[in-house]
Amino acid sequence: MTAEYPECEKALAVREKSQVCGEFLEWLHSKGYYLCYLPRGHELWVPIRENIEKLLAEFFGVDLNKVEQENRTMLEQIRKVYQANLPKGVEYKIEGRSTPAK
Numbered sequence: 001m002t003a004e005y006p007e008c009e010k011a012l013a014v015r016e017k018s019q020v021c022g023e024f025l026e027w028l029h030s031k032g033y034y035l036c037y038l039p040r041g042h043e044l045w046v047p048i049r050e051n052i053e054k055l056l057a058e059f060f061g062v063d064l065n066k067v068e069q070e071n072r073t074m075l076e077q078i079r080k081v082y083q084a085n086l087p088k089g090v091e092y093k094i095e096g097r098s099t100p101a102k
Helices: 006-013 015-030 052-060 064-084
Strands: 092-094 097-099
Touching (some): 006 015, 006 052, 006 064, 015 052, 052 064
8 A cells, every 4th residue: 555545545455345245235225125224212214325335435444535635636646747748838728727838
């Protein structure tokens, strides 16, 4: 694991297992089965409304907020390298922003 993007690497390491688990949960849902919990003091089960991706991330110990932050950092670094290597006089635009030609 690199020190630069540890959460992304953690997510990548469990991606295949997480994908299989997610497909199984979606298959259960398609068959009419749902994950439920029994609130304390109640007699009726309540379906879990949590997003499958969030549940799997929690199960595998992956912080999705950190993954998003690391992804944004990676993209910014890629943009900087790309911009630094543009030929003189070339301008590029990202998400409506333009960078002046060198």
